[in-house]
Amino acid sequence: MRETPPPERQLDRTLALGLLIILLLSAPVMIWWTSFDSPWYVPYLLWLAIIVFIAMIHRRHHDL
């Protein structure tokens, strides 16, 4: 069984995740994934990736 990371690390991960999402949704990165030849489902894939990250980080969380 995996050990639950200490609260400090869990909060750090949450903060890092928030920053990552903001980065992905920020203007310079957005230009890359909205480029003309991007398939229509790219935003959904990106969104799904974010959800997978959230699930990975929060699933092992205890109440903070």
Add this chain to the structure above:
Amino acid sequence: MTYDLGLLFGAGFSYLVLLFLIAYAADSGKLSEKLIRHPMVYVFSLGVYATSWTYYGSVGFAQTQGYLFLTIYLGVTLAFALSPLLLQPILRLTQEYQLTSLADLFAFRYRSQLAGILVTLFMLLGTLPYIALQIRAVTDSMTVVSQSVAPRSLALIFCSTLVVFAILFGARHSTSREKHRGLVAAIAFESLVKLLALLIIGITALVGVFGGLDGLDQWLRAHPEAIERLYQPVREGPWATLLLLAFAAAFLLPRQFHMLFTENFEPKALRTASWAFPLFLLLINLPIPLILWAGESLQLKVHPDYFVLGLSLEVGPSWLPILAFIGGVSSASAMMIITTLALSSMTLNHILLPTNFPDPQVNLYRWLLLGRRLLIALIIMAGYGFYVLLEKHQGLVQLGLISFVAVVQFLPGIVGLLYWRRANRLGLILGLLAGIAIWSATLLLPLLESSGFIRTEFDIPALRLASGMDQWEFATFWSLTANTLLFVFGSLVGKQSRGEQEAASACCSESMIPLGGMVNAGSSAQFTKQLAQMLGGEAAEREVKQALSDLSLSANETRPSQLRRLRERIERNLSGLLGPQLAHMIINRRLQLDIHTQTALADSMRFIEDQLEHSRSRLRGLSGDLDNLRRYHRQVLLDLPLGVCTIDKLRTVTIWNLAMEVMTGLRARDAVGVPLHRLPEPWGHLLAGFASATDEHIYHLEMSHENSTRWFNLHKAAIPGPMPVDHPVEEARTSQVMLMEDLTNLETLEAELAHSERLASIGRLAAGVAHEIGNPVTGIASLAQNLRHEEEPTLVKESIEEILTQTQRITAIVKTLMNFSRSGGIGTDIRRFSLKEVADEAIRLVKLTHHGRQVSCENLCPKELTLEGDRQGLSQVLVNILTNACDASSPGSAVELSACEIADCMRIEVIDQGEGISDENQGYIFEPFFTTKAPGEGTGLGLAMAYKIVSDHKGAISIDSKSGFGTKVIIDLPKASQLHHEPNINY
């Protein structure tokens, strides 16, 4: 294909009846508890976020703004990703302090009724267009499906049905602190229905219009501009603004706050929701581009907002339009019901109750229930009124975004609430007023103006165009900037009240302020009596009982600290019933605190420890290390094998460790927080007396408890604390730590050892005793034989006298032995006695030993010297010392026992001319089991016992010896006994 309006109405009505049945089944326990508490039910209930805006409006939004429509859900994803930093702290606060709405939360934190009123009014103002939007979506969808204009009466019937549903399943209880299981189950079902409906329509679009994924690919290759139209606005539009609006709306919209926090049964479910709810939103939005392109491909004649319906009419099976319509009804009804419940709770607590508090004669619960139900009806009907009055040219998304910009105004307040202790009500109110004013000027007035209600002179659109911003960017930027600046400015300039400081501490978990003051009411009955004057008898009794039960306290509770907790609990419970500000006001007025009475340290400690327990997982870095250190020290104190009891300035117990529990039989939970003198006897009397006594130590305190005698050592020390300079009297009343040492086992062991030592001495005396008794017995036998033949009366009488004398001699020896061997603890026979007599007796005993007979023992004690103490104990001291002296002396030498008075002391000296004691051995001779005698000749306990007895008499024993020059044993004893049966304490 068209459908009859009556059929649509029937389908919609039947769907609402199905919702009634689901809610009823959940409420009446026909649905399993496990299912209702399942995290996915909670996740689906959060799907109330997806209203008819999502269901219908997203397609229209995507058509005009491309992928910007996704921002409304990506913002929510960001908020849920930050759940441990944002949502979980709010959930903790709402559950701990029974706060049922955002207005409650703000009124609680900023201790301001005005803040509650402002939030409520603004929420009402910002949400009514949104409710109108839902009604319009339902009637428009009927128009689209039936191809005929739906009469307004249908909208009215729809609204009335929702009023009945909301009242039956959302306002079952008089208080919004109760959870509504049926409502949650029904809303979760609604989310499932709209998700399935949209997915089925999406698949229909893909298969029915494009013929599958390949067909879609071909169509997209043929129409590359379709994808570009989705991406283009993202690069140019107000992406960040919409993300921010959705981020705030995710938890600040009344319906979101209500489902996320107020109706949360299981806090852990929020963890699942943090990823599962964004996944739900992704799935529900996945078909949107497909439906848009399918609609464009088919060149549907309906507005893109209703492509969902148009497509199902065009290509789907005959049941699909009905399903699509039901999905729309589902989206609208869920939003309207939950928003109305949330707004009714806010309006009741922050507008109706403060202005029209019911008379105590009126049943409060019934009044609240009636008020809540009335407000539900009023709010839904107000939404209907808004729907009737609004011009139809506003798109669904426009109406929704107006509400989003309204709720984003609460973002600075909520961030301040969670993370900025200095934030205050002045800042909040100034910021909110500015935000509301700009929101009204930039969004509400243009809306009303375009609907023809009012005409204004402001040329906001021109200003906006001049700024080069989009409508939403312009409104959001300026309202939020002004709001935030004034919030910060007001908070820096204004001062916090004490109540606000306490609330700020409760919200920012890293700081803790314990409960202050003492309640004037002295019992729970007095609580009820006081509260009845405002709440009425029934409500007061019920609330006090509830709070007592919550805290597991008895109705007879009178401990001040527990009554202080009871007051706090009642306030929290009333907060769930009447709102935090009103509850605070009622409690402050009816259950007044004596703020001049210092808070018992026990309460402060309990409060801080409770807080630390609660926030353990949140403590990080240095705080976490300090908490670990605190836990270690506390555990050491609790596990110390010595009774530890600390008391504060008010003589109230603050710490009662495990050893105290074992010694006294009193549990810590029953002792902590109780004034010393009110502890059960004999401990209350004993400890309170000791706390007041001037002595810092009491040794060998003997006391009877539960039919047995026990001995204790008591020690105490003051714990200095900060003292008020102008209260010198207080200086005498500091906190104290008291240590209690149970000597009972040691005393019993010592008594047994002493007895063993005496028996050992008797064993050593046995030969001498036999000799001493043998001589008179021989004499008696000779005299008796002579008497057989003696006839001379005078001689017979003389013989008889001699026999009696010999008999008395034997009796004296036996009596001395009996006295000596008698068992019993030290200090049990305290009296004044002649020292010479005791010395004679000791010499007689010693003379019975082999060495004793060979040595001349001389008693030089003056006759008049008397001593108070344990006669038997001192006799043993002299026997032990004289025995050692005789053993060390050579035959024919002398041992002298002398005594004299020195000030308050009596000095006894035993001098022998023996071989003396080496310097090396002098350090050990008083230690138990140390002996220089051959094995079997000494136990090594004689001098140790002598030392113990002399110490118990507060005396001193010392040795003056030089190897080869004899030994002098010096005993100093106080003339008056220092042995006590009772402690020397002032009661």
